[in-house]
Amino acid sequence: MAGSGAQPGIDVIPSGLMRWEYLLLVYLVFASFLVWYVAENMLVWEPEESFWGLPKPVAGALMIAITWIVMNFVLFTVYYYVITKRAKGMGSKEVVRRE
């Protein structure tokens, strides 16, 4: 290793999973269902049918893409809030210890 040593802002990230992060497993179950639904029902050539006014395969791809882009912003907000809160909490503990 190039060297080690504690640096500020790293302790706020826990090495293990935070309890709420296990919810991501539930999300993966949901994502599996979504994949099954799109693969089995939307990837078809049925020009007389439409979904959201679009051809079915295009609508299916849109469903998947909307899901992951929404997850991106939601998870960014959650992680930013949680880690910043932990940082503030650790900062105040430092101050108390110094006093």
Next chain:
Amino acid sequence: MNLSPWSLVVLSTLVAFFSFTLIAGYIGARRTGRGLHEFYVAGGMLAPITVMFTYMATYMEAWEFVGMPSVIVSEGFEWWVMEMIFYLSFVALWFMVGLRIYRVGKLYRYITPTDLIVHRVGGFERFLRILLAIMIVYATIIYVGMIYIPAAGVLSAATGGEIPYHVFLFLYVIFIVIYISAGGLRAVAYADIIAGVTFIIAFISMIYAALIFWGGFDKLAWKAYTSDIAPEIFQKTQPFQYFWTMLIFYGLSWLFIPHLVVRLFAAKDYKGVLIGGMGSNAGFFIGAFVSPLLLGLSLAAYYGSNLPEVEVVEGYVPSLFMDLFGQGPFLVLLLLGLIAITRSTIDSMLLLVSSIVDIDLIERGIGIKISERKRRIATTLVIIGVALLSILVALAPEAPMVIIGYELAWPAYAVIAWPTIVMLFWRRANKYGGLASYLVGFISLLLFTYVIWPEAPHNPFGLWEGTLPSLLAVAALIIVSLATPPPPKEFIEEYYGVRSS
């Protein structure tokens, strides 16, 4: 050989771009400090916006811009949908894994991805460094070769085939070799920003043009869906388990892709990781969803089954733009964007190989004591060797780049990623399990791909190609770790920052 003025413009665009980035690399090199940590991970001081751009520029490549639209009409729409499925798991778990990689990277000042792996495994360091170097170099050769295909194919198609694919292939590789020899890789992060900005300008112009031409997204979608090629390309041909294993095994394996992992080591702080990750994921929505969808549908709508004659299918995209808008500044802008994205990815891959050879092989693996100058020469020669060997993949490509990626390149990364991600969280994993996992994963990958099931998907169950080797690697990690003594308590306490009761 008499070339038309337009072909000369295309050729000049390639030369001009390489010259420009070589200068940018030189200026960047003067601005960066000395030392390995500075050289390979920018001293771990990249701000959020730089992390975002470097991550996005490295990730977004010809794969999205020309590979995916072409595969939609050459192989079927489902192959692009699989890429969307990949993002379902990759994006959702990116913050969770990315923060942990950043944490240990910062704590122990890792330079290469192998640093992280050998440290966590906690033993067999020399052997493991050599094994991982071989695994990464193997994957890199396929990856770089895969990117050569659109790099040369697009330029050749832009000249209407006047300059053949193989001429551009050799020219491109010669430029890459000159670039490496002149030390251009030294400022890859700065060159990435230029590539990213060029790509965004080219991409926005492209969306605007595509929508104006077709009169709206829904009209484009229906025109494509009712074209004479539609019954062939809009039907599912792969079994559900292939889609599902793409979600789980392919998607998660990209959380530890070596050349992207080092970008996490380079982040200044956790905000850089979070903002950089969110921003680049948002960029992927444009680069991986909107762009290939618009272009792929445009190809189907415009050509139907009368696709243009090109040497490699990746040439469909420039052919479309030439037919729609003619030869001119707009096409030059697009070509610039395409050259930029292929180059930025190759840069990152070769920079990674450079660090692997320099640090993992020469310094810490084989342990040869040679001067700094000789070490630099040896490293440069190996990178040039990789750049040259990669031509083999692109010489006579049997499949579109996307299919080569799914079938050969990504499985090679998956067998590195899966055991590593498990070890990031599972404290019981020990050095015996760690070593066994990489050995079993790599050997089974080679056996399945080249010996036992040489036909894709390299397994009889209809699973994604990387699934079985990744599963075997993780199984070896768990079984061998549980069958042997646990790792030392002091090591676990230090590595995970926990106190035992």
